[in-house]
Structure formats: C-alpha cells, structure tokens
Amino acid sequence: MWNRASLADQWATWSVRLDRARSATRTVRRRVALFFAIVGPGLIVSNVDNDAGGIYTYAQSGAQFGNTVLWSLIPMTIALYVSLEMCSRLGAYTGKGLSDLIREEFGFRVTFFLMAAVLLVNLGNVMAEFTGVFWATDVFGISKFISVPLSAILVWVLVVHGSAKWVERIFLTICMVYFSYVVSAVLAKPDWLIALLHLLPPHLVRFIPSIRPFAQVPPFNAEYAVILAGLVGTTIAPWQHFYLQAAVVEKRVGPRQYSHTRNDVLVGSISCMVIVFFIIVCTAATLYVSGIHYVDNAGTAALALKPLAGRWASGLFAIGLLNASIFAASILPLSTAYVICEALGFESGIDHKFGEAKIFYSLYTALIVLGAGLVLLFGGHAKVILLWSQVLNGFLLPVVLIFLLILVNRRDLMGDKINSKGFNWVAWISTVAMIVLTVVVIYSSFHEMHQ
Amino acid sequence: MELYATELMGVKTYDDKGNYVGRVREFFIEPAEAPNRISHFLLSRGSFQPLVAKHNQIASVSDKKIQLNVGEKALEVYQPNESWLAVQKDLLDQQIIDTRGRKVVRVNDLDLAEQRSNGNVELRLTQVDVGLPGAVRRLLQGVVPFKMVRKLQSQLPQSSIRWEFVNLIEPDPLRRVKLRITHEKLEDLHPADLADIMEELSASERQSIIASLDEETAAAVLGELDARLTTQIVEDLDPEKAADILEEMAPDAAADVLADLSKETSEELLEEMPGQEAKEVRGLLEFDPATAGGMMNTEFVYVSESATRDEVLEWLRRQDQNFDQLDTIVLLDEKAQYSGVVPVVRMLLAGPEEHLAALRMEPPVSLPPQADEKEVFELFDKYNLRMLTVVDKDNRPIGAITVDDVVSHLVK
Numbered sequence: 001m002w003n004r005a006s007l008a009d010q011w012a013t014w015s016v017r018l019d020r021a022r023s024a025t026r027t028v029r030r031r032v033a034l035f036f037a038i039v040g041p042g043l044i045v046s047n048v049d050n051d052a053g054g055i056y057t058y059a060q061s062g063a064q065f066g067n068t069v070l071w072s073l074i075p076m077t078i079a080l081y082v083s084l085e086m087c088s089r090l091g092a093y094t095g096k097g098l099s100d101l102i103r104e105e106f107g108f109r110v111t112f113f114l115m116a117a118v119l120l121v122n123l124g125n126v127m128a129e130f131t132g133v134f135w136a137t138d139v140f141g142i143s144k145f146i147s148v149p150l151s152a153i154l155v156w157v158l159v160v161h162g163s164a165k166w167v168e169r170i171f172l173t174i175c176m177v178y179f180s181y182v183v184s185a186v187l188a189k190p191d192w193l194i195a196l197l198h199l200l201p202p203h204l205v206r207f208i209p210s211i212r213p214f215a216q217v218p219p220f221n222a223e224y225a226v227i228l229a230g231l232v233g234t235t236i237a238p239w240q241h242f243y244l245q246a247a248v249v250e251k252r253v254g255p256r257q258y259s260h261t262r263n264d265v266l267v268g269s270i271s272c273m274v275i276v277f278f279i280i281v282c283t284a285a286t287l288y289v290s291g292i293h294y295v296d297n298a299g300t301a302a303l304a305l306k307p308l309a310g311r312w313a314s315g316l317f318a319i320g321l322l323n324a325s326i327f328a329a330s331i332l333p334l335s336t337a338y339v340i341c342e343a344l345g346f347e348s349g350i351d352h353k354f355g356e357a358k359i360f361y362s363l364y365t366a367l368i369v370l371g372a373g374l375v376l377l378f379g380g381h382a383k384v385i386l387l388w389s390q391v392l393n394g395f396l397l398p399v400v401l402i403f404l405l406i407l408v409n410r411r412d413l414m415g416d417k418i419n420s421k422g423f424n425w426v427a428w429i430s431t432v433a434m435i436v437l438t439v440v441v442i443y444s445s446f447h448e449m450h451q
Numbered sequence: 452m453e454l455y456a457t458e459l460m461g462v463k464t465y466d467d468k469g470n471y472v473g474r475v476r477e478f479f480i481e482p483a484e485a486p487n488r489i490s491h492f493l494l495s496r497g498s499f500q501p502l503v504a505k506h507n508q509i510a511s512v513s514d515k516k517i518q519l520n521v522g523e524k525a526l527e528v529y530q531p532n533e534s535w536l537a538v539q540k541d542l543l544d545q546q547i548i549d550t551r552g553r554k555v556v557r558v559n560d561l562d563l564a565e566q567r568s569n570g571n572v573e574l575r576l577t578q579v580d581v582g583l584p585g586a587v588r589r590l591l592q593g594v595v596p597f598k599m600v601r602k603l604q605s606q607l608p609q610s611s612i613r614w615e616f617v618n619l620i621e622p623d624p625l626r627r628v629k630l631r632i633t634h635e636k637l638e639d640l641h642p643a644d645l646a647d648i649m650e651e652l653s654a655s656e657r658q659s660i661i662a663s664l665d666e667e668t669a670a671a672v673l674g675e676l677d678a679r680l681t682t683q684i685v686e687d688l689d690p691e692k693a694a695d696i697l698e699e700m701a702p703d704a705a706a707d708v709l710a711d712l713s714k715e716t717s718e719e720l721l722e723e724m725p726g727q728e729a730k731e732v733r734g735l736l737e738f739d740p741a742t743a744g745g746m747m748n749t750e751f752v753y754v755s756e757s758a759t760r761d762e763v764l765e766w767l768r769r770q771d772q773n774f775d776q777l778d779t780i781v782l783l784d785e786k787a788q789y790s791g792v793v794p795v796v797r798m799l800l801a802g803p804e805e806h807l808a809a810l811r812m813e814p815p816v817s818l819p820p821q822a823d824e825k826e827v828f829e830l831f832d833k834y835n836l837r838m839l840t841v842v843d844k845d846n847r848p849i850g851a852i853t854v855d856d857v858v859s860h861l862v863k
Contacts, residue, residue, distance in 0.1 A: 095653025103544050108559065108589035111544075252679045254654055256686065345557035345581060 041247035042084065042261065042268035044331075045240045049272055051328035052132020053125075053386050054234040055321060058276050059301040061227045062283025064293050068218035070198040070280060072228055073273050079430035080236050081269040083401060086408045086419070086427065087241045088265050091248035092258040093417050098245040098400075099343035101407050114399070115340045119363075121396045122239055122336040124389035126371030129332065131382045132325030134375055135297060139318035144379050152372035155330045156365065180316055182278045184308035190285035199277075222444045229437035233390035235272065236434070238400045243335040246342075255417075279304075296383075333367035394438035401431045454574070456538055456561040457588045458514040458597050464494050464504065465516060466523045473502060475517060479535035480576065482631040487614050489538075489563065489574040492517070493529055502526040507571050514597050520571055534629035538576075541619075546652070547579065548618040550636040553644040555651040559585025562611060579617050582610025622655040624662065634663045642671035649676060658687055661696075670699035673708065682711040685720075694723030702728065703748040703856070706735035735850075743827050744820030746860060747841045747850030753781035756790050756808040760801045776855075779838035781848050782807055788846040791815030792838065817842045820849065824860060831857050 050058075061069045087098060094101060103111040130148050137147035197205060202217050218224055244265070253261050283304045287295070295301050302317035337360050341348035347357040354361050378385065405427055409418045419427065456478065464472045473494035481490040492504040503526060510520040519526075536542070542558050549556050562578040584604035591600050618636050621627045637645055637660065649657045649672065661669050661684055673681050673696060685693050685708055697705045697720060709717040709732060717736075721729045731749045738744030752774075754763050767774060777795060784790040791811040801810055816830055817840045830839055831854065841850040 095655065095657075103557070107544055108586065109592075112586075112590055249653075252677070252683065254683050256683070344586065345559065 040264065041244055041251065042088065042265035043271070044268075045084065045244045045247075046080070046268035046272035048324075048328045048331055049235055049237065049240065050275055050324060051129060051234075052135070052321060052325045053128045053390060054276075055132075055279070055324060056295065056301065056386055057227070057230040057234045057390070058279040059283045059287070059304060060295045061231060062280040062304075063287035063295050063300075064227060065218060065224060066216065066284040066288040067195055067198040067281070068202065068216050069224075069227060069231065070195065070277065071200060071202050071218075072231060073277055073280075074199055075430075076232060076235055077269055077273040078426060079232075079433075080272070081266055082423065082426050082430060083236060083241065083404065084244055084265045084269060085262060086404055087245040088248045088253070088261050089258065089417060090404070090408050090414070091245040092253045092261060093255055093415070094413050095249060095254070097249050097339070097342055098242050098404070098407075099339045101413070102403055103343045105407065105410075105413075106403070111343050114403075115343050117396055117399070118238065118242070118336060119340060119367075121389075121392040122332055123367060123370060124385075124392045125237070125239065126329060126332050126367050127374050127385050128389040129325045129329035130372045130375040131379070131385050132321055133329070134379050135382065136318040136322035136325065138297070139302070139314050144376060148372050148376055148379075151326055151329070152368050155326060155333075156368055159330050159334055159364075180305060180308055180320065181275065181282050184305045185278045185282035185285065187307035188282060188285040189307075190281055195281045195284075222440070225437065225440040226444050229394060229441040230387075230390055231276075232434060232437055233394045233397075233441075235276065236397060237393050238396040239332060239335060241400055241404060242339045243331070246335065246338060329368070329371070333364050333371070336367060337361075337364040391438070391441055394434065394441060398431055398435045398438065401427070401434070405431065453577075454512065454514060454563045454565070455580070455585075455588060456543070456563060457585075457592050459512070459517075459563070460539070461593070462514065463516050464492070464519060466519045467510070467521055470523065472496070472504075472519065472523050472526070473499075476501070477540070478538040478574075479532075480538065481535055483534060483629075486631070487576045489576065491535065494526070501529040503529045506573050509572050509574075510570075512565060512572055512574060533626055536619075536630055541621075542579075546620060546656075547612075548620065548637065548648055549581075549612045549616060550618050550640065551616040552612070553640060553648065555648055556581040556612070560588055576614050578611040578613055580611045583607040584609060585611075620652065620656045620659065622653075622659045624659065627659065627663070634660055638664060638668045642668065643675045645672050646675035650680065654683060654687070657684060661688065662692065666692075666695045666699045669696045674700055674704045678707070678711060681708050686712060686716060690716075690719055690723055694720050697732070698724050698728050701748050701750060702731040702735055703746070703850075706732050707740070710736055710740065738820055741824045742820060743818045743822040743824070743839075743841050743852060744850070746824060746827060746852045746856045747820065748853065748856065749850050751781055751838075751840075751848070751851035752777060753783055753848060754807060756782040756784055756806070756811070758807055759803070760798050760805045760807065760810070761803040763798065763807065776853070779851075780807070781840050781851065782811060783848070789815070789817055789840055789842045789848045792840060794837070816840075817846075817848070819844065827852060828857060828861070 090098065090101065096104075099111070099115065102114060130152070133151045134144040134148055138144065197211060198216070205211060206217065248261060283295075283301075286304045286306060287293070287300070292300060292303065302314035305313035305317050308316070338348050340346075340363060341357070341360045346359040348360040349357065352360070375385070405419075405424070408414060409424065411418055459475055459478070462475050464475060466472050473496035475492055476495045477493040478489045479491040479493070480486075480488065484490060488506060490506050492509070493501055494504060495501045502523075504517075504519055505527075508519050508521045508525065510518040512518075538561060542561065544558060546555050546557055548554075558579050558581060560580040561576055562580060563574045564577045566573045566575050584607045587604055587607065588600055616636070618634065619630070619632050621630060621632050637648075640648075645668075649660060652660070657680070661672070664672065673684065676684070685697075688696070697708065700708070705728075709720065712720070721733060724732070735744070735747075735749060738747075740746070752767070754766070758766075763780070780793045780795065780798070782790045782793060790808070791813075792815065793807050793810045794812065797810045797812075798807075814834075816834060816836070818826060818830065820841050820843070822841075827839065830836060837854045839852045840848050841852060843849050
C-alpha cells in the first residue's frame with residue numbers, strides 16, 4: 001500500500017509543469033462569460049419599452065410637431081437612467097426585489113393596494129400590446145379574431161414551455177427591425193444639423209442669433225403637453241422598475257458586479273433614446289413635412305418607412321410592431337404575476353408546477369386572456385386603449401418613484417450607497433415633472449371627452 | 452382563547468383602577484428569558500413618552516381591551532432594547548425559514564394563546580400565519596369588525612407554521628447573539644435543501660447563515676449552491692473562516708470555487724489552508740474545467756491489486772474518513788501504475804481471501820487529464836461507468852471522476 005501523501009507529492013510536481021497558458025486563457029474566458037451573464041436586464045428593459053404604445057407615440061409626436069419635441073429626449077434619458085439606476089442599485093445592495101422591500105418596510109396593506117394598482121395598470125399595458133398585434137396583422141389583412149387569440153396562445157406557450165433565454169435572444173434579434181427607422185431617416189435626407197440643434201432646450205437656442213432662423217420653437221399648448229406626457233409615459237413605465245430590480249436580484253448581481261449593471265442600464269437608456277430620436281426625425285422628415293399630422297393606424301405610421309422600403313414599408317413596419325408587441329406581451333404578464341406573488345407571499349416562478357403555484361399561474365393566465373379578450377371586444381377604440389394605458393402608467397409611476405426614493409435613501413438598507421444630494425435632486429425633479437405631466441394629461445383627456 | 456397579533460394592535464389598555472393608560476403599538480419577546488412568551492407590551496399615549504407593561508402586569512387580554520393588574524405608576528418608560536424581538540418590526544412581513552417545509556416564507560400574522568399563571572395572563576406565540584387568513588386580517592384590520600373577519604377566515608384554507616419550526620433570519624451578528632438565534636435546526640436539513648433556501652435570501656442574510664453554520668455543513672451547502680453565489684459568499688467571508696470551509700470541501704469543489712475568485716483572493720485563501728490540501732487544490736486549479744483534469748477529484752481510494760478482500764476491508768475500517776460516496780476502488784500494480792478498478796459491491800460478494808486483481812472490472816479504462824469532457828461523457832456512456840480514473844503520462848492515477856461530477860457538468 002502506498003502512502004497517500006507521497007503520491008500527491010509526485011502528482012503535484014508533475015502538474016506544475018502543465019501548460020500555464022491554459023489557466024490564463026481560462027480566467028479571460030470566465031471574465032467574458034461573467035460580463036455577458038450580467039449585461040442584459042437594462043438593455044432588455046429599455047428595448048421592451050419601444051413597444052406598441054411607444055412606437056405609436058413616437059410616430060405621432062414626430063408627425064404632429066416635427067423636430068420640436070426632440071429637446072425632451074435628453075432630460076428624458078437622464079430621468080430614465082436615474083430611476084432605473086436607483087432600482088438596480090437597490091437590488092444589487094439589498095439583494096431583494098422592489099415589491100419585497102416595499103412589503104418589508106411599508107407593511108401588508110400598502111403593498112396590497114400598490115399591487116392591486118400594478119395589476120390594473122399592467123392589464124392596461126397588456127391590452128396595449130395586443131392592440132399592437134391587432135394593428136400589425138391588420139396591415140396584412142388578417143382578422144384580429146385570428147391574430148390576437150393566436151398570439152395570446154403563442155405567448156402563453158412560449159413562456160410556460162420555452163426557454164426564457166432563447167425567447168429573449170430571438171426577440172432582441174428581431175428588435176434590429178428598429179434600425180430600419182435609422183436607415184429610413186437617413187434616406188429621407190433630413191437636415192441633420194437642424195435635427196441635432198433641436199436636442200438643445202428650445203428657449204436657449206433662440207438666444208444664439210446665428211442659428212435662430214433655423215430653430216423652431218415648440219407651441220406650448222395642451223396638445224403638445226399631452227404628447228410630452230405620452231413620450232415620458234411610454235419610455236419610463238412603472239413595471240420596468242419592478243422588472244429590472246427583480247432581474248438584478250435573479251442574476252445575483254452583488255456590490256462587486258454592480259458597475260457592469262450600471263453600465264448596462266446606461267447603455268440601455270441611451271440606446272432606447274437613440275432609437276426614439278431616429279423614429280421622431282424619420283417621421284418628422286416624412287409625415288410632418290408632407291402635412292400628415294395625425295397617425296391613425298399602422299398604415300400611416302408605416303409611411304415613414306417609405307424612403308427605405310418603398311411599397312414594402314408597411315410590411316416592414318408591421319413586422320417590427322408585431323415583434324415589439326409580442327415581446328412586451330410575453331414579458332409583462334409574467335413579471336406582473338411574479339411581482340405580485342412575491343410581495344404577497346404566494347409561491348411564484350415558472351419552475352413550479354401549476355398545483356404548487358396556483359395563484360401565480362392564474363394571475364399570469366388571466367392577464368393574457370383578459371388583455372387579449374378586451375382587445376377583441378373593444379378593438380375599435382384602439383387609440384383610447386393606448387392613451388389610457390399610458391395615463392394609468394402615469395398615475396402609478398410617481399407613486400413607485402416615491403417609494404423607490406424613500407427606500408434608496410435609507411441608510412439601514414443601503415449603507416453609504418444611498419443617493420448623493422445631486423442625484424436626489426435630479427430624481428425628485430423628474431418625479432415632480434412626471435406628476436405635473438400626468439395631471440396635464442388627465443385634465444386634457446377629460447377635457448377632450450367633454451367636448 | 453386564541454388571539455392574533457393583528458387583533459391586538461391598537462387595543463386600549465386600562466390599569467387596575469380602570470383608568471385608560473394607552474394603546475398597544477408593539478409586543479416584544481425576550482428570547483433569553485422564554486422563547487415564545489410575549490414579555491413586554493409597548494403602550495403609546497399620544498405625545499407622552501410610551502410605557503412598557505411587563506408580562507406579569509397583565510390581568511386579562513381580549514381583542515377589545517387589555518387589563519393591567521397594577522397602576523399606571525408601576526409601568527416603566529420604554530427604552531429600546533436590542534435583545535427584545537419586536538413582533539411588528541422584526542416578524543410581521545419579514546421572511547422566515549420554515550424548517551419543516553424547507554422553504555422561505557413571509558409572515559402575515561402571528562397566532563397567540565393565553566396561558567393563565569398566578570394572578571396574571573401570559574401570551575404565548577404558538578404559530579406563524581403565512582396563508583390567506585392572515586393576509587385577510589391584515590387587510591381588513593380596523594376596517595371591518597374582527598367578528599366578521601373571523602367568520603370569513605374560517606372559510607379560508609389555513610397555512611401556518613408552529614413556532615418551534617421557525618428559523619429567524621437576522622443579518623446582524625451581534626443582534627443574532629442577543630436574540631439567541633441559532634441555526635442548529637438548519638444544520639439538520641439536507642445541504643441541497645438548505646442551498647435552495649439560501650438562494651431565496653438576500654446576500655447579507657445568506658452570509659449570516661453561512662457564518663453561523665459549522666464548517667462541515669457550510670462546505671456541503673457551498674458545494675450545492677449556484678457557482679456565482681458560492682463565489683460571492685466566499686469573497687465576503689472572513690478569509691480564515693473561508694479557508695476552514697474550503698478545507699472541508701472536496702478538493703475538486705474547492706478548486707472550482709477558487710477558480711472563480713480573483714487571483715489575490717484565491718492565493719490568500721490557499722495560504723490559509725493547510726499545506727497538503729492547498730497543494731492538491733493548487734494542482735487542480737491548473738486544469739481547464741472542460742477537461743478530465745478539471746472534472747476530477749484528487750480524493751480516491753487506491754489499493755495494491757495483490758491485496759486480499761479482507762485486508763482492504765480492514766484497512767478501510769481503520770480510516771478516519773467518511774466513505775458514504777465510495778463505490779469504486781482503484782487498483783495499482785507492483786510498479787505503482789494504474790491497473791484497473793473494483794466496484795465495492797464485487798468486494799462485498801467476494802470471498803475473504805480473494806485477491807482484488809481477480810475482481811477487476813474489464814476493460815480497465817482511464818483517461819489523461821488533458822482529455823476533453825466529451826471523451827469523459829462518451830466513456831461513461833459506453834461502459835456505464837460510475838467512476839473513471841484519470842492517469843498521468845506514467846500511467847499513475849492522479850484523480851477520479853465520479854458519476855455525480857459528470858451529472859453536474861451535464862446540467863451546466
């Protein structure tokens with residue numbers, strides 16, 4: 001019998017001679033793998049944002065007001081980044097989801113009513129997504145009674161039986177369709193200098209004499225405010241915050257990996273706004289210039305893609321819209337069911353069987369069935385659905401942001417990672433601005449109804 | 452009678468002469484005295500300083516009023532105390548571990564039972580409500596009379612956990628000691644179940660649990676956890692403790708953990724580990740994880756092929772080692788080279804004087820450490836192996852891949 005130690009000695013001397021380069025390549029590979037594992041949630045959350053309601057609002061704002069809405073994109077990017085960054089930081093440093101934290105710090109009743117609101121608002125969002133499906137398939141002449149139920153079933157099956165990773169990848173790939181707006185904007189030959197100029201605050205630009213003649217000043221009336229509120233409402237949605245923080249916790253992002261996630265959120269926020277910029281410039285250079293100021297359906301919105309795709313424009317637009325809608329429709333009900341069940345202490349997650357997580361699956365299924373069903377019933381009022389889903393988002397968003405701000409400034413939760421003073425200022429100003437815009441939208445939409 | 456914590460919140464309290472004292476805002480348990488007794492009631496009186504009533508000052512309790520057996524003067528002014536467990540702040544809405552159901556749950560309400568002792572009434576915490584009745588009570592508290600709530604909740608499915616099976620989670624180690632929170636109950640769980648529980652918790656809570664487990668259990672749990680979590684936990688542990696835990700792990704698992712850490716941290720931990728273990732782990736770290744060398748474990752049992760069955764059994768008995776997972780023994784020939792393997796079952800059924808060479812499995816398969824993981828999978832599949840020996844270029848066994856290593860690589 002041999003002595004274990006002596007054999008180990010022999011073996012150790014032998015193994016030291018092994019190729020050291022191999023271990024070097026391994027660490028590099030691990031680093032890269034880690035990077036890709038963490039990068040993602042921020043990018044996904046901002047991409048899903050360019051959904052049916054979003055594309056409609058961007059196209060509408062470009063058609064109605066041309067370049068004059070562009071200045072709002074920079075403050076919006078900052079607001080989006082600030083609010084999403086707070087969520088991801090809260091998730092990374094506490095290791096808990098937003099709804100869990102609200103439950104632990106504000107008690108059952110507050111959480112219950114907040115979750116009821118989340119459910120209602122997200123039902124509105126799901127309806128907006130199925131409206132997108134209806135519009136997109138309408139372009140190809142497919143009846144909504146076929147397309148909407150079919151996509152609802154597709155979404156349900158994809159999420160319950162598919163691999164989440166693959167689903168995400170497929171959708172993110174089709175998101176490339178958005179770049180057709182970039183190409184189309186280039187082909188429409190807008191004056192880029194003037195478009196970029198409009199990214200600056202309009203009143204500031206007027207004080208520079210040499211560029212004053214080129215700058216259009218936005219009309220500050222009710223319709224303009226509604227469009228602004230709509231832009232904010234579609235780009236910064238309450239559900240994003242819950243989704244992002246849950247994803248950060250799920251991906252086990254801790255304080256050490258946090259810088260990756262912050263970059264991801266930053267890249268996501270900026271890339272989202274770049275796409276919005278091109279869609280608005282594109283629609284301004286096509287629809288606005290040719291006097292089409294109101295986008296009533298997918299066909300009109302698709303005209304913006306004429307410079308790129310010619311007579312295929314509407315087809316291209318429809319595919320982009322369909323993808324965006326189904327992507328959002330597959331993420332929204334799932335994240336809603338997840339958030340609500342976590343907060344109220346029910347079993348959740350698609351790795352459970354139906355019997356183990358009845359409430360989770362029931363909520364998830366109900367959101368899809370109701371969302372699709374209501375669109376079938378009220379499909380004629382698509383614009384009302386889109387508008388109201390945004391108004392509801394606008395109601396909920398300041399509430400979520402206030403909870404978020406209170407939590408992220410709690411030293412007992414965050415240690416020294418609470419907001420800096422400057423950060424708090426930006427966050428509170430954007431919260432107040434959103435409340436003001438929401439009030440304006442509500443006021444004007446009621447005003448419209450009573451006319 | 453049974454009472455619920457929710458029902459008692461805000462109840463008016465009167466002293467022995469029937470004068471109003473204040474409303475109940477919080478209850479405390481003093482685990483150092485009695486693990487389930489409500490020891491103190493916090494009574495708030497508007498702008499006055501809040502008072503505390505002790506358990507022996509309570510004459511009767513109902514959901515309408517609490518009667519004290521002393522005058523208001525006898526009550527102390529409230530001073531925050533870290534060694535008291537606050538029912539509302541520390542328990543309600545927080546996550547706890549259900550050690551019987553082996554999962555993490557959120558507390559909706561607490562069930563209390565009255566217990567009469569001489570002249571006063573004590574409340575004992577009996578169960579933690581994690582189901583719908585507690586949720587309904589919390590929602591309707593103060594809005595709908597409790598009688599109606601009780602009627603409604605009797606229709607709902609109950610879901611509660613006995614207080615003895617509850618394990619609290621407290622990230623602050625000092626407070627944990629003061630509250631007498633131990634994780635002994637968790638050590639009885641299967642490491643895989645405990646790992647599942649840990650995955651549901653936040654980083655600081657995970658850290659607190661790992662830090663308080665004994666090294667052997669901690670090592671077993673780390674072996675079951677998701678790789679990224681393991682890395683995080685080890686990074687945040689005190690290096691000495693981390694090294695102690697790594698030492699308890701199988702060398703291949705320890706190497707996997709160290710490989711994910713930064714060079715400096717892993718070097719620091721290796722320094723802390725005893726020479727022999729550190730050497731084995733260092734050796735394993737040299738291999739690519741997707742090769743036979745990266746999958747293998749350096750701990751395996753090998754004997755001379757000329758030994759008899761009884762000699763080997765006698766030798767195994769004398770070892771101070773846990774052989775639960777042992778099912779194959781490696782044979783060496785007289786030149787200390789690999790000559791094959793013997794399944795333990797064959798030894799079990801063989802005669803006492805039989806030589807191990809006669810029990811050898813055919814053919815004697817082995818692989819060099821550089822071999823790709825695919826070759827490993829193919830050999831396991833082809834020969835239905837449960838263990839595969841890894842040999843160096845002189846045909847000396849340097850490690851063994853067991854079927855569970857293969858399974859975990861396939862799952863990844």
